[in-house]
Amino acid sequence: MILSSPYDRDILDLAVPALAGLAAGPLVSLVDTAFVGQLGRIPLGALGVNTSIFSMTFVVFNFLAYGTTPRVGRAVGNDDREEAGRAVVRALVLAMAVGIVALAALQALARPILIVMGASEELMAPALSYLRIRALAGPAVLLITASHGAFRGYQDTRTPMVVTLGFNVVNGGLDPLLIFVFDWGLAGAAAATAVGQWVGALTFLYLLLYAQRDELGIRLRWPAPHTLVPFLKVGRDLFLRTASLVGTMTLATAMAARVGVTAVAAHQVAAQLWTFLALLVDALAVAAQALVSKHLGADDPESAREVANRLVQWGLAVGVGLGLGFWALRPVLPGFFTGDPDTVAALLDVYLFVVVLQPLNGLVFVGDGIYMGAEAFPYLAKAMIGTALAAAVVLLLVNPMGWGLVGVWWGIATLMVGRILTLAAPYVRGTLFAQGAE
Incomplete structure (x- = not known):
């Protein structure tokens, strides 16, 4: 890797604040879990079921960020602030509309959703209460998502970082007050999260539609319905892509469970470590989306290619660093998560996969960001579907062939190599920067 590049400052200016913003949510979720855990097994289980529901909701609607960033970024690169502003307004209107629909659906279908998620009878009442309270922030969550995409397109990840840290502090501060002082229990945790998210959404709206409106070129004009169609097409492509990815990882967990209790316990630890490390590289993917779209908007595919090449180098370097660091922690890290010797042994059997695949992960996650910046969403969807099918073939052979947990991770490796x-x-x-991947 070349030690310095003229693009490094731009990359770090975007990636470092993005990392802080990306990390804030999971950290506060850990705080929520810690507080709710003090209430007992049933509230904690009810929280776990709901966490899965709202995580999947974000996955479905993350196109509001990924679709907004390149559109705003291209307009900014083309020095067309009015078009950037129009893209922001479209994203916010769509976020509010979809958020209201999601809110209504979650309220109406709360019980069936929890049944599908496997909530037992003893979990149903607290889980239902939590879901219905937190669902009130559905529009807020999607407004926050769209706002992140907007500011990233304006080459600004510091503002989202500050707002995200702020509303998560509100959430964390309200947790003990509502859960314990007001004695609302699990419902208090839901209310704290909902209030925090609305604080974040309203702050973003204040910044975009009032405080920074003129600077960002935003005009308060209702968008024509047909101008929202491109966002919906991006949503379709990203849903197919993400569903294929999540489906493959879910299948991997299911196959590990069929191997045995020890295997699935070890797989859970390995998968969580994998997810945590992905967070670090995702910050580079955010920078890739913003910078690539900006240069393409300026009709400068050569610079887009150069900054993409540098981001690839950064992704590889970070991946190698994470892999080496993880390998150095091999003697102590498994024991931090479990004291069961059989689970530790099973984890060590697949530990090398987590280590060796880190450089590949760095390239893949940055590559995703580059393609999103180039708005090659249809290609990403088709490529992921094909790759997921190949990985699924390997995973479905794990039990018949007796490959065990190692076979499960060969399936995950197949997914990443295919990607x-x-x-x-x-x-x-x-061809990517010339006309986009088809």
Whole structure:
């Protein structure tokens, strides 16, 4: 890796604040879990079921960020603030509309959703209460998501970081007050989260539609319905992509569970470590979306290619660093998560996969960001579907072939190798920045 590049400052200016913003949510979730855990097993279980529901909701609607960033970024690169502003308004209107629909659906279908998620009878009442309270912040969550995408397009990740840290502090501060002082229990945790998210959404709206409106080129004009269609198309493509990815990882967990209790316990630890490390590289993916779209908007595909190349180098370097660090922690890290010797042994059997795949992960996650910046969403969807099918074949052979937990991680490795190969093809051929991958 070349030690310095003229693009490094831009990359770090975007990636470092993005990392802080990305980390804030999971950290506060840990705080929520710690507080609710003091209430007992049933409230904690009810929180766990709801966490899965709201995590999947975010996955479905994350196109509001990923679709907004490149559109705003291209307009900014083209020095067209009015078009950037129009893209922001469209994203916010769509976020509010979809958020209201999601709120209504969650309220009406709360019980069936919890049944599908496997909530037992003893979990149903507290889980239902939590879901219905937290669902009140559905529009707020999607407004926050769209606002993140907007500011990233304006090459600003500091503002979202500050707002995100702020409303998560509100959430964390309200948790003990509502849970214990007001004695609302699990419902208090839901209320704290909902209030915090509305504080964040209203802060973003204040900044975008009032305080920074003129600077950002935003005009308060209702968008024509047909101008929202491109966002919905991006949503379709990203849903197919993400559903294929999540489905593969879910299948991996299911196959690990069929191997045995020890195997699935070890897999859970390995998968959580994998997810945590992905967070670090996601910050580079955010920078990739913003910078690539900006240069393409300025009709400068050569600079887009150069900054993308530098981001690839950063992704590889971070991946190698994470892999080496993880390997150095091998003697102590498994024991931090479990004291069961059989689970530790099973985890060590697949530990090398987590280590060796880190450089590949760095390339893949940054590559995703580059493709999103180039708005190659249809290609990402098709490539992920094909790769997921290949990985699924390996995973479905785990039990018949007796491959055990190691076989499960060979399936995950197949997924990641397939992803890097499909991302590399248009990139190496040079067609991505010329016309986008089809």
